[in-house]
Amino acid sequence: GAVVSQHPSWVICKSxxxxxxxxxxxxxxATTMFWYRQFPKQSLMLMATSNEGSKxxxxxxxxxxxxxxxxxxxxxxxxxVTSAHPEDSSFYICSARDxxxxxxxxxxxxxxxxxxx
Amino acid sequence: xxxxxxxxxxxxxxxGENLVLNCSFTDSAIYNLQWFRQDPGKGLTSLLLIQxxxxxxxxxxxxxxxxxxxxxxxxxIAASQPGDSATYLCxxxxxxxxxxxxxxxxxxxxxHP
Numbered sequence: 252g253a254v255v256s257q258h259p260s261w262v263i264c265k266s267x268x269x270x271x272x273x274x275x276x277x278x279x280x281a282t283t284m285f286w287y288r289q290f291p292k293q294s295l296m297l298m299a300t301s302n303e304g305s306k307x308x309x310x311x312x313x314x315x316x317x318x319x320x321x322x323x324x325x326x327x328x329x330x331x332v333t334s335a336h337p338e339d340s341s342f343y344i345c346s347a348r349d350x351x352x353x354x355x356x357x358x359x360x361x362x363x364x365x366x367x368x
Numbered sequence: 369x370x371x372x373x374x375x376x377x378x379x380x381x382x383x384g385e386n387l388v389l390n391c392s393f394t395d396s397a398i399y400n401l402q403w404f405r406q407d408p409g410k411g412l413t414s415l416l417l418i419q420x421x422x423x424x425x426x427x428x429x430x431x432x433x434x435x436x437x438x439x440x441x442x443x444x445i446a447a448s449q450p451g452d453s454a455t456y457l458c459x460x461x462x463x464x465x466x467x468x469x470x471x472x473x474x475x476x477x478x479x480h481p
Contacts, residue, residue: 257411285468294372294473295412295457344411348467357402357469361411 253279255347257360264335265368272330272363274301274345280325281347285357286318289342301328301345325350335367370395372460374472381479387445389475391458396436403432403443404457406474412457416443448479 254277264270274284282303287295299309299320307320317339319331328347332339344362375390391401400419404412416425416432418441424433431444441458455476459469 255411261409283467287471292473294471295459295469297462297468297470300468342409346412346469356414356417357467358414359404359412362409364409 253277253347253349253356253358255345255358255360257345257363259363260361261364261366263366263368266336267334270332270335270365272332272343272345272365274328274330274347274360276326276347276349276358279347279349281328282325282350284322284328284345284347286320286328286330287344287346289344289362295344298330298343301330303328332365335365337367340365340367370398370460370463370470372458372470372472374456374458374475376475377473378476379478381448381477383448383450383479383481385448385479387448387477389443389445389456389477391441391443391472393439393441393460395463396439397463398436398460400461401432401434401441402459402469403430403441404459406455406457408455415456445477448477450479450481453477453479 256275284301286298289295301320301322303322309315322328346357346359371394402417403415418434429446434441455474457474459471462468
């Protein structure tokens, strides 16, 4: 099946620094990717939709200036958490669908655990 | 607004038992429903996808059913094994599409030898 690679798996940073998370589709092209966030013992919540070659669309309540999304190619989307604070500590996970096939299955990366000190 | 609820929140069973995990959703106009498995600190693995026109899907020891009219889906796990221990999530798409998903909070399953 299709593989989505997410990097890094975990990151610890100081408050105020920025952290970049990469999401790559390894064997397929994805014009659209999705970023989710999961707090401990809670469900995954959609943050934003990453669109190749255009601006991302953000869900209500998600600060676009804080969570910068770039989707510069058909296989790579990045999420940058700017000026991270302890409340941004969470599990971030991306997903993508193969644009070249009419397949409704979404494939997920392995996630990134962010801890902000 | 679509809401997805999963019951029970946690389940601990001895190996070999047959299990039923429940998922309910408030808006029955769904495009499909997916069941995922999530291991601690890891990503999601898609287990089964049921189209809105389907009643059930099977994969190995897993069987998922869908009753759109009542807003319910069940995941049946036969002859549970310790390796089945994980969190099981169900998800339905946002209205109007099938790419963006709304997830339930999950059922944390522990199967002990």
